[in-house]
Each structure stands twice: as C-alpha cells, then as structure tokens.
Amino acid sequence: MGRNAHFNNEQFIDTALKIAAGQGPAAVTIAAVAGDIGAPVGSVYHRFLSRDVLMAEVWGRVAASFQDEFLTALEKGEGIEAALHTPRWVRQHSAEARILLLYRREELAAGSWPEEMKERAFGISLRLDAGISEFAARTFGKAGREEINRTVFAIIDVPYAAVLRYIRQGKKPPRAVEDHITKTYNAIMRRTK
Amino acid sequence: MGRNAHFNNEQFIDTALKIAAGQGPAAVTIAAVAGDIGAPVGSVYHRFLSRDVLMAEVWGRVAASFQDEFLTALEKGEGIEAALHTPRWVRQHSAEARILLLYRREELAAGSWPEEMKERAFGISLRLDAGISEFAARTFGKAGREEINRTVFAIIDVPYAAVLRYIRQGKKPPRAVEDHITKTYNAIMRRTK
DNA sequence: CATATATTAGAATGTTGATTCTATTATGTC
DNA sequence: GACATAATAGAATCAACATTCTAATATATG
Numbered sequence: 021m022g023r024n025a026h027f028n029n030e031q032f033i034d035t036a037l038k039i040a041a042g043q044g045p046a047a048v049t050i051a052a053v054a055g056d057i058g059a060p061v062g063s064v065y066h067r068f069l070s071r072d073v074l075m076a077e078v079w080g081r082v083a084a085s086f087q088d089e090f091l092t093a094l095e096k097g098e099g100i101e102a103a104l105h106t107p108r109w110v111r112q113h114s115a116e117a118r119i120l121l122l123y124r125r126e127e128l129a130a131g132s133w134p135e136e137m138k139e140r141a142f143g144i145s146l147r148l149d150a151g152i153s154e155f156a157a158r159t160f161g162k163a164g165r166e167e168i169n170r171t172v173f174a175i176i177d178v179p180y181a182a183v184l185r186y187i188r189q190g191k192k193p194p195r196a197v198e199d200h201i202t203k204t205y206n207a208i209m210r211r212t213k
Numbered sequence: 214m215g216r217n218a219h220f221n222n223e224q225f226i227d228t229a230l231k232i233a234a235g236q237g238p239a240a241v242t243i244a245a246v247a248g249d250i251g252a253p254v255g256s257v258y259h260r261f262l263s264r265d266v267l268m269a270e271v272w273g274r275v276a277a278s279f280q281d282e283f284l285t286a287l288e289k290g291e292g293i294e295a296a297l298h299t300p301r302w303v304r305q306h307s308a309e310a311r312i313l314l315l316y317r318r319e320e321l322a323a324g325s326w327p328e329e330m331k332e333r334a335f336g337i338s339l340r341l342d343a344g345i346s347e348f349a350a351r352t353f354g355k356a357g358r359e360e361i362n363r364t365v366f367a368i369i370d371v372p373y374a375a376v377l378r379y380i381r382q383g384k385k386p387p388r389a390v391e392d393h394i395t396k397t398y399n400a401i402m403r404r405t406k
Numbered sequence: 407c408a409t410a411t412a413t414t415a416g417a418a419t420g421t422t423g424a425t426t427c428t429a430t431t432a433t434g435t436c
Numbered sequence: 437g438a439c440a441t442a443a444t445a446g447a448a449t450c451a452a453c454a455t456t457c458t459a460a461t462a463t464a465t466g
Contacts, residue, residue, distance in 0.1 A: 022442020023432035049423055060445045061425090067443095071424065124381075126237075166389065173375060173393050181374030182366060188317075196359065200366050200401060207400035208393060215412025216462035242453060253415040254455090260413095264454065 027059050029067050029077075037078045041115035045128050048075065075129040076137045082116045085109075087144055094151040097158060099175055103205050106179035107193045114192070121180060121187050159209060174208040220252050222260050222270075230271045234308035238321050241268065268322040269330045275309045278302075280337055287344040290351060292368055296398050299372035300386045307385070314373060314380050352402060367401040 035056045039048045050071055054061045068074040086109055093101040110117040119128070125141075133141075156171040157163040182197040228249045232241045243264055247254045261267040279302055286294040303310040312321070318334075326334075349364040350356040375390040 021434040021440070023434095023444070025443060027444090050425085051423070062427090062446065063444060065425070169387070169389050170393065172378070177374040177378060178371060178397070181370040184374075185365070185370060194362075196362050200363070203400045204371070204397045207396045214410070214464040216414070216464095218413065220414090243455085244453075253413095255416065255457090256414060258455070 027057060027063055027067075031057055032059075032064060032067060032074060033077050033081065036074055037082070037115060037119065040075075040078060040123070040128065041118040045075065045119075045123055069134070072129040072131060073134055073137075076133050078119065079125055079128050080137055080140055082120045083141070083144060085113060085116055086120055087148065091147055091151050094155055094175070097155065099155055099159065099171070099209060100202065100205050102155075103175040103179050103201050104198055106176075107183050107197045107201065110183050110187065111192050114190075117183075117187055118190075121184055160211070170208050174205045178204045178208075220250055220256060220260075224250055225252075225257060225260060225267060226270050226274065229267055230275070230308060230312065233268075233271060233316070233321065234311040238268065238312075238316055262327070265322040265324060266327055266330075269326050271312065272318055272321050273330055273333055275313045276334070276337060278306060278309055279313055280341065284340055284344050287348055287368070290348065292348055292352065292364070292402060293395065293398050295348075296368040296372050296394050297391055300376050300390045300394065303376050303380065304385050307383075310376075310380055311383075314377055353404070363401050367398045371397045371401075 032053055035053050036048050039052055039056070048071075050061050050064050053074070054064050064074070068077070089109065090102055090105045093105055110121070152168060152171055152175075153163045155175075156167040159171070160167040179197075179201050182200050183193045186193040186197075225246055228246050229241050232245055232249065241264075243254050243257050246267070247257050257267070261270070282302065283295055283298045286298055303314070345361060345364055345368075346356045348368075349360040352364070353360040372390075372394050375393050376386045379386040379390075
C-alpha cells in the first residue's frame, strides 16, 4: 500500500559516495544528494534518519568492500597477497578508495552512528585484529607486540603509503607500487629478527 | 600611537594550532580561538584578514618546522637521516605532527591563500622536489621517474605511514618504527634494481 | 591637554545547511 | 469507490559561524 517509490536507498548512498569521492565529504549536503537525483530533500529523511546515518552507510559499504577480500587473503595465510590487495582494490574502485584512504570515519559521520553500524564496524575490526594476530603467530612463531607491529606495518601501513600519493592526485597507482610493497614485505617479514 | 595591544598574532596562531591539533580543524572557529584567549572576535579580524589566512599561518609554521630539518638532512646526502627525521620530529612536536600528518592543506584553509603564503609553499615544494631529484641522481646515478618514485617512497611515504597510526591514537611512535623505516629504506634504495 | 589612531569590545548581519513540518499524490485493501 | 498509508514535494525552521559594523578605550605625539 502507499504510492510507488521513485527512488531507493541505494541511489542515495551511491550519490553520496560519488559526491564524497569527487569533492570531499563536506560537499555531501542533503540538498546536493537530493538535487543530484532529482528528489526532494524530504525523501532523504524519509529513508535516512540523518545525514550521519547516510554517511555511515557509505562508510560501511566502502569498508566492507575493501576488507572482505583483504581478510580472505589473510586468513588463507597469504600475507603478501593481503598486502598486494590494497593497490589492486584501489585500481578497481577509484571512488571507494578515495573515501576509504583520504578520510576518516569521523570526517564522514561525526556523531551518532546507528547501533547496528557500530556493531558491524566493531565486528570488522575484531576480525581484522584476529586475522593479523593469527598470521603473525603463524609467520613468526609468536604474536607479541613486536611481531604484530611488524605485520601491521608490512601488510597495512606500507601498502597504504604506497598508494596514497596517487589517490590524492586522482591517478591509478602505477605497477611500481607492487614492487615497492613486495620488497618492503620481504625486508620486514623476514624470519630473522 | 594608539592603545597597547593585549594580544599578539602569535597567540592567535598558537591557539588555532592547539585547537586544530586537539579537536580537528573544524573546531577552529573564530569564536573558539578568541574565547580561548579571552579576546573579542573583532580582534581576530583586526589581525587576520579571514579565518583562512589564520589557518594558512598555522600551516606555514607547521610545514616549515618539519621541512627545514628534513631538507637539510637530504641536501647533506643523508637519505636515511631524512627518512628518520619524520619519527624524531613527530616525537618532539606532537601537536604540529597531528596537523601536518592528519589533515591536508585544503582542510585547514579552503580557499584564498594570501599570495605570500602561496609563494612560500611553492618555494618549499620546489626545494623538496630538487632535493629529492638530486639525491636520487646521487644514489642511483640517474633520476628518472623510477628512481624518483623509489626515493619518495623510501624517505617520505614509508616514514609517514610508519608514524601515522600512532599519531591517530595520540601516542608517540615507539622505537620500532625507526627499525621498520631503516629496513625498508635499505630494501628499496639498494643499488641493484 | 587635545587629537589621531591602534586596539579592544562585542553586537548585528548574512549565509549555509541540517532538520522539521505540512501538504499532496498514488496505490493497495476493503 | 472510500480509506489508510507509503512516498513524494518542497516550504519553513533553526543553529552555527564567518564576517562586518559601530562603539569604547588607551596611548603617543604635538
């Protein structure tokens, strides 16, 4: 019952994502999102409790897109595959990459995340920590702070650094980044301390 | 002539820097800066043409603080010293580091930089490019795109990544980051391609 | 001491954008 | 066909801030 919808949640999330990627999160005003689709602002609020909730959806989508493949590689025990996932994913998902790597969660949605989203984010973070720990233990024989730090550096921080400069310029990372990431990975994750 | 000043430019810049480091650039409202010092908002505008100009001063100060030592090390030909400058500087300058590494120029001051500041920034950027090029040429025998990419990665991007995680948590980077940076530097800057 | 002026003081203005509110319009159900 | 309601429409509110404006105050200079 009720009239047919002209729009759907996905459209609003997609549009918010597109604007955030192109012009930064501050440009994602309710009017801009609605205007882009040709919807009235009221329709945004009909579907999302607030701007924060809309942005939290954007974040959730982007983070999940990245982390699912990343964790899969890691849980398989392929550290170098996990590390190389970053440049690959970035090439395939330019807009999402800009959001994930250029802004922090709090810049997208300042306060009040819906409980469900907080739990989702917490779950992802737990899974990430566990994956890293297990991998460190498997690689080094134990997973103390030292081993975890090295692992995080090699498979998260360095790939991020390798790719960031290109994302800022709106370019796809060149092939050389794989080489840099791999060399660093080998140097850091070598068994010999 | 005229009455004595109760405040001075430095105070406003310091306060803006402190607030930006602690609560992010968005928290740097004119009222917040003035209020923190006990000055009227009018006094801010008496000294700075606009919020953007004030923030540009903050940025200029922070950038210069970092880059002077960095470039000195680089121009001496000490690549590894330049790379290690990042964690050292970060430990000594927590607030400045948060601003320099957590936000981009445009987040501090969106539009309209005063001409003088633009030139200063441009000069710094030129000097940086030249320093990197020279260093790459000295290290690899030539400074093509490939050699420059490697150099930038090893002495800028990786140190940044090594330190970022701790800055976000408001902690000082542990000693291990020097080890990671050094290992990476050796792996990447090895003469053998 | 009178004047010019640098500076403080802080109220008034204007804009931008989130959010709320009040219709209006279709569509399924009875 | 009348009713309930999901959804669209978009005007009206509200709040936060940057910026502007109009005093009020000291102080140096003559």
